[in-house]
Amino acid sequence: MSDLNTTPRHLVSINRSAGHDLSVGGRIIHTGIAKTPVQEAEVGQLGLAGDLVANVKHHGGPDQAVYLYSAADYAWWARQLNRELKPGSFGENLTLSDFGPGPVHIGDRYQVGSVLLEVTAPRIPCSTLAAHMDDPEFIARFRAAERPGFYARVLEPGMACVGDVVHVSRADGFSLIEAYRLWYTPEPDADLVRQALAAPVATRMRARWEKWLAQG
Numbered sequence: 001m002s003d004l005n006t007t008p009r010h011l012v013s014i015n016r017s018a019g020h021d022l023s024v025g026g027r028i029i030h031t032g033i034a035k036t037p038v039q040e041a042e043v044g045q046l047g048l049a050g051d052l053v054a055n056v057k058h059h060g061g062p063d064q065a066v067y068l069y070s071a072a073d074y075a076w077w078a079r080q081l082n083r084e085l086k087p088g089s090f091g092e093n094l095t096l097s098d099f100g101p102g103p104v105h106i107g108d109r110y111q112v113g114s115v116l117l118e119v120t121a122p123r124i125p126c127s128t129l130a131a132h133m134d135d136p137e138f139i140a141r142f143r144a145a146e147r148p149g150f151y152a153r154v155l156e157p158g159m160a161c162v163g164d165v166v167h168v169s170r171a172d173g174f175s176l177i178e179a180y181r182l183w184y185t186p187e188p189d190a191d192l193v194r195q196a197l198a199a200p201v202a203t204r205m206r207a208r209w210e211k212w213l214a215q216g
Contacts, residue, residue, distance in 0.1 A: 001109065001169040004100045011112055011164040012071050013095040014041050015088030016051035024131040030054050033132045035088035040161040043115045045154050048093050055128070062153055063120050063202035067091065068110070069149035072098040076147060091129065092149055094160065100168040104150060106179055106199035107171030114158030119171075121202035122148035122180040148180050151202060174199040188212060 015035030022031050032052035042049040046065050053060030069092035078084050087095035094112060108119040125142040135141070142148070174196050182188055182196055183205065193209045201209075 001171055004102070004168045004170055007101070009097045009100060009166045009168070011094060011160060011162055011166055012097055013037050013087030014039070014048070014160055014162055015091075015093055015095065016041060016048045018050070019052040019054060022128065022131055024127050029128070031128055031132075033091040033128055035091060035093070037086075037088060037162075040159060041093075042157075043112075043154055043160050044157045047154075051093060058126065058204070061203070064151040064204070065154050066093045066117060066152045067123060067149060068094045068096060068099075068117075068152060070096050070098050073147045073149065076145075080141075080145070089133075090123075090149065091132070096166055099150075100170075102170065104176040105171045106174045106176060106196075106201050109155070109169045109171070110152065111167040111169075113160040113164040114156070115154065115160050116156035116158075117152035118155050118200060119150045119176065120153050120200065121151045121205050122176050122183070123151065124148070124180075124183060143184070146177055146180060148176070150176055153200075153202075171199075174201075179205065182209075 015037055017032035017035045019030055019032050020034050021028050031054045043066065045062055047060065069090050074085055104119060106119055110117045125139045130136055130138040179196055179201065182192060190213060193212055196209055197206060
């Protein structure tokens with residue numbers, strides 16, 4: 001791994017949700033996508049204490065315990081949408097000032113306060129995000145932007161506080177954006193899938209790619 005800590009970055013916001021009802025595709029669902037900022041939070045193997053994971057089929061679990069987004073990406077979206085978005089608007093738990101120079105890789109490690117995180121997967125947009133953003137076209141917009149943020153597993157639980165310095169160590173191998181593009185590829189290259197599986201990718205993505213290989 002390479003150390004990228006010559007330029008300081010920090011934790012801008014901590015966001016969690018007790019849950020709320022949202023209309024998605026004509027039905028009401030209970031979701032934790034709308035987050036409220038807090039000054040500090042305990043982060044365990046399954047995520048932030050007090051944060052609801054409503055859809056456990058697609059979200060949460062040890063490999064997708066924490067979702068991170070960056071203030072740099074928020075600044076980009078503000079220009080695209082011509083409006084400001086508050087931290088937590090994308091449903092992330094932790095908002096960092098930035099993710100560091102160069103591409104993020106599956107297996108990168110982020111030390112946030114006493115919490116050590118490992119990047120496992122990009123966020124794949126869904127209808128809940130589009131409803132939350134009040135834009136039926138937002139899934140396509142989010143996909144095209146290629147600014148997915150990332151899920152992480154918690155290697156070392158602990159406390160995270162707003163303002164914490166963030167230390168980043170880059171892993172070699174498969175990048176987050178490569179994983180994002182591969183997810184949307186109908187007939188992926190087998191060698192590329194094997195490269196993805198060689199990285200410490202989240203179990204949901206791993207299961208899909210292993211199925212592709214098994215099917216030839």
